[in-house]
Amino acid sequence: MNGQNKRFMSSVANYLANHSIIVPTCFTTNNNERGLATGQIYDFDLQIFNPEGHIRVQAAAAGGVVLLTQARYRGSCVGVLTRGIRAMWLDGPTVHRTVSCDLPLGTNYIFTESLGGCSVYILNGRIHHAYSGRVPQGVAGNQQVQPPYPNFEGQFDQTCAVAYQQGGNWYVGNSVLHDAGPFPQLHRKSGYRYLGY
Secondary structure (H helix, E strand, C coil), X not given: CCCHHHHHHHCHHHHHHHCEEECCCHHHHCXXXXXXXXXXXXXXXXXXXXXXXXXXXXXXXXXXXEEEEEHHHXXXXXXXXXXXXXXXXXXXXXXXXXXXXXXXXXXCEEEEEECCCCEEEEECCEEEEECCCCCCCCCCHHHEECCCCCCCECCECECEEEEEEECCEEEEEECCCEEECCEEEEECCCCEEEEEC
């Protein structure tokens, strides 16, 4: 929305370096029946929004806070030129577990639940979201994110991992870090909920 999807797809690494992606809690709690299933492919939409002080982000993402939504629940009319981001969804793990899936066919992107201390990595043709925060030896640096996350500062320890395929190779990166409280907040336009202060 507002060109965000196009910017994301034109250069994922650059987009992640300048935006903080907020993942709604609805994806995992199924609030409003908007829950997502691990390993399934959906059409996503990124839209700039103002968290009204509910979320604090690092300076690199000033003005670049985006809410990840499903395109069909985006909260506004889809323009003729609007194109969603076709991507696989990967849930976060339960305590002391790892969630993993084969790398997808038919899409070049994977979005994950907010990390909050977990790790995400690619190994043997699969993507893994590990509660432990650890990554096995031998995983390439550009195919993993683990705490402390790149550019970690102070209390800014929340981020979204994104895996993307480029030139036939898969990479894993994370958006600019943010800090969120434990209180549910509502994005009125789309009806999605997210955690904040």
